[in-house]
Amino acid sequence: MRKLSLAATCLAAAAFCSGAARAEDTTLTIESWRTDDIAIWQDKIIPAFEKTHPGITVRFSPTAPTEYNAALNAKLDAGSAGDLITCRPFDASLALYDKHQIVSLNDLPGIDDFSSVAKAAWTTDDGKTTFCVPMASVIHGFIYNADIFAELGLSEPKTNDEFFKLLEAIKTDGRYVPMALGTVDQWEAATMGYQNIGPTYWKGEDGRLALVAGKQKLTDEGWVEPYRVLKRWSDYLGDGYKAQTYPDSQNLFTLGRAAIFPAGSWEIGLFSQQAQFKLGAFPPPVASAGDTCYISDHPDIGLGLNATSKNAEAARTFLSWVASEEFATLYSNALPGFFALSKHQAKLDNELAKKFLSWRNDCQSTIRSTYAIVSRGTPNLENETWNASANVLNGVEPPETAAKRLQDGLDRWYKPAK
Known part of the structure; x- marks a missing residue:
């Protein structure tokens, strides 16, 4: 009886302990x-x-x-x-x-x-x-179809002039859309467009922090010029880009019908899986030879x-x-x-991820200009920048007008002196 009682006690204790362990999960x-x-x-x-x-x-x-x-x-x-x-x-x-x-x-x-x-x-x-x-x-830059580049005898551009000569060469050939970017969703016009190339002109963190401090305005040359450059992109986005969604642009590129994709490094995983061609990447071109390179990191x-x-x-x-x-x-x-x-x-x-990461060694890093502090009010500068970038690409708002609208909206609520 004592043996049975002891066994029963042990079994009960084991059940209790097991139940307690499960309860603690x-x-x-x-x-x-x-x-x-x-x-x-x-x-x-x-x-x-x-x-x-x-x-x-x-x-x-x-x-x-x-x-x-x-x-x-x-x-x-x-x-x-x-x-x-x-x-x-x-x-x-x-x-x-x-x-x-x-x-x-x-x-x-x-x-x-x-x-x-x-x-x-x-x-x-x-x-x-x-x-x-x-x-x-994530790091911004440009992903390209290396097979198309090899076929057309193209090389990675270093400067803005080289970049537009490259786009013109692809357009003249006529077989491929030079760049896959649409404006329907708006955010990519700003994120992969304006915020991608902009740091080159507002000088990265120096310009961004000056904007936050109220020492620069969105109507200053360093902030307007990227819109002028962005406007020039519209000649190379192919027919129908105004009705093109973000997934449309991704498909256009991964199917081999477009040569370049203005990108963030977040595309690497998907593109590596879907593209049946070799991928390459280059950072945002500098305005002129010898200029400092900037990346949105x-x-x-x-x-x-x-x-x-x-x-x-x-x-x-x-x-x-x-x-x-x-x-x-x-x-x-x-x-x-x-x-x-x-x-x-x-x-x-x-390898493509390594390429993006290597730019940290050669370029100065900055963050997207609208993310910290200056988008806390109404109108929201981040969302307004989406709209302005799409409008500039669509040709319905001149760069200077878009910049003034953004600054006027910021002035309504943002008082950096306070």
Whole structure:
């Protein structure tokens, strides 16, 4: 009887212990706008974390990019958002921190493995509080069909004159659209157009910070000239570009019908999979030979902690892992063209990604001019820049008029002296 009783006690204890272990298992949910990354998170990133962190399960729950901000804000207000919040750079995420919906990560193990520049997109204006772990940046430039270049005897342009001679040569040949870019969705006209070539003219961070400080205006030459250059692009975008969506442009290029794609490095993964030709890339051409090269090396994505998460400890464990060298290497290779921002040197496998990253050695880096501080009011400068860039490309608004409209809108609410 004593033996049976002891056995029963042990079995009961085992059941209790097993139940307790199950009860302690934690499931974390990540909110994100990266719907195209589902397979990568589910097949590579999450399994790598769960392998070394038993007891923590991670679920990736994305929302369509155009719906993410509104959906996330509604979930946060209702208290139903996930534990981990994928952070857009600068003002959108700062607003979440100011509303106490995401928390300070100053004491997070691993946060010191990021430079102040890397953390800038997710740090308060006074530089004292970082509220998201930086995950990756993207670099702007031009991706081209190297087979077409070889066929036509073309080489990568260094200057603006060389760039337009190149476009003219492709147009004259007549078999290919020189550049794949449409204006229906507007954002790409600004992001891959104006923000791609603009830093060359407003001198990168010097110009951007001068605009923020009120020492420069959008009507100054350094800000108007990129619109004049952008207007010239319209001669090389092919018939129907005004009715062309972003996916249309991607298809036009990957099917081999266009020679050049004004791009961000985020295209590398998709293009590497879909294009049946060799890919090349070149940075934004300089205005004149000998000028300093500038690239938009833009912090794109971070990860923060929901202030109301019931799984904060497990969530912080995941965030510390995101700050690790393992994550930097895994993420940079799983998503070629998204470059880790930590001090860890991730070894890249993709040759085109290596090419983009090499420009950091030769060019000065800056961020998109509309993302920090100057788009906090109404009208929103970021969204207005989309519209202005598309209008200039469509020929319905002269560069000078577009620049004046943007500055007038900024003047309505932005008082940098205060």
